Amino acid sequence: MSGTIAKSDRLTCAPSRAARELDLRRGDFDLAVNLGLIRTVPDEGGGGRRVARAEIDRLRAEDGFPDALRERVATVGTHEGAEIMEVTPTRFTNLARFGLLVPVRFYLNRYRTVVWLYLAEELRQFAAEKSNARLLTGRMPAEVRDAMKAKPDRRPRNWRGRHIGFLLRQAGNDPWAHAAAVACLLDPADVADVVEDPYERDHLNRCRPRLPAHGAPGSPTAERAQELMTASEPDEVAWFRADLAHTMETARRQHPAPRPSPEPALPQEDGPAASDHTPSHGLLGWLRRRSRWPTG
Numbered sequence: 001m002s003g004t005i006a007k008s009d010r011l012t013c014a015p016s017r018a019a020r021e022l023d024l025r026r027g028d029f030d031l032a033v034n035l036g037l038i039r040t041v042p043d044e045g046g047g048g049r050r051v052a053r054a055e056i057d058r059l060r061a062e063d064g065f066p067d068a069l070r071e072r073v074a075t076v077g078t079h080e081g082a083e084i085m086e087v088t089p090t091r092f093t094n095l096a097r098f099g100l101l102v103p104v105r106f107y108l109n110r111y112r113t114v115v116w117l118y119l120a121e122e123l124r125q126f127a128a129e130k131s132n133a134r135l136l137t138g139r140m141p142a143e144v145r146d147a148m149k150a151k152p153d154r155r156p157r158n159w160r161g162r163h164i165g166f167l168l169r170q171a172g173n174d175p176w177a178h179a180a181a182v183a184c185l186l187d188p189a190d191v192a193d194v195v196e197d198p199y200e201r202d203h204l205n206r207c208r209p210r211l212p213a214h215g216a217p218g219s220p221t222a223e224r225a226q227e228l229m230t231a232s233e234p235d236e237v238a239w240f241r242a243d244l245a246h247t248m249e250t251a252r253r254q255h256p257a258p259r260p261s262p263e264p265a266l267p268q269e270d271g272p273a274a275s276d277h278t279p280s281h282g283l284l285g286w287l288r289r290r291s292r293w294p295t296g
Helices: 002-011 015-021 026-034 053-060 067-072 078-085 089-098 120-128 130-136 142-150 155-171 175-183 188-194 198-207 220-228 234-254 272-277 282-291
Strands: 049-052 105-108 114-119
Touching (some): 015 026, 015 053, 026 155, 049 053, 078 120, 089 142, 105 220, 114 120, 120 130, 175 234, 188 234
Antiparallel strands (some): 105 114
C-alpha cells in the first residue's frame, strides 16, 4: 500500500500543491478546474481529485504562463465589470438580473449582501459582440425594460445552471456521481421524494460533491448561501427532479446501493438438548429447571 501511495505522489499531486505550482490562488485553481482549464484525475486512495504532474508540466509550458492562465480565471464584480463593458453599474446590474450576464461565483459580504462575480474574459467577449451593441448604449430594449418591471433576478438560477454543468463535468460517466451532483442542488425534501430508499439516499450523500463554503456551518451567512445554491423556481425544480429520477434508474441498474449484510441465523439443535436454549418463564419453567438440578 505504501508503495502505491509513493508512486501516486510522484505522478500526481494534491490540489493545494498544484495551485502553488501553477501560481494560482486556491479559489482560482478550483475555478480553473470547473471551467475545464485544468484536468484532474481520481485519487487512487479515494481522497478526491488530484492533478497529474504531466498536466502541471503542460500548463507551465504554455505561452504566457502564469499570467495567461490567471487572466482566464480572473473574476470581477459589478463596478469592475461595468468598466470593462463601458456601461454604468446600473445598466450592468440590469443586464445581469435579466440573465444576459451569467455569474460564475458569489460571496456574501459582512452585511450578508450577495456579491456576484463574473469572468472578465466573458464580459470582454460580450462587449465585443456587435449584436450586443444595442444593449450597451442608448435606451434599454423594450423586452429588458418590461422584464425589469417585474423585478426578476435570474442571477441565482443562472449560477446554479452553470454550477451543475461544472459538477456534471467532474462526474463523468458515473451515474451515482451524476445523481449526487443533481441532488446537492435540490432541497432535501425533494431528494427524499424522488429517492425513497434510505440506503440509496445514504449512498448519494457519500458521493455528494463539495459545494462552495460560505461562513460557519449553521450561521446566517451559510443559511443564506444555501438558499442561493438550492433550486427554487418550479420549472427548475421539476427539471432537477426529473434528471435525478432518470439518473437513479441507471445507477440502480449498474451499481445498486450497498446495503448491510443480514445477520447469520443461530444454529438450531435437535432433540431434548434444544430445550436448554428455549427461554422458560413462570412456575412451569422453574419446575423444569428444578428437575435438572443435581440431587444429593
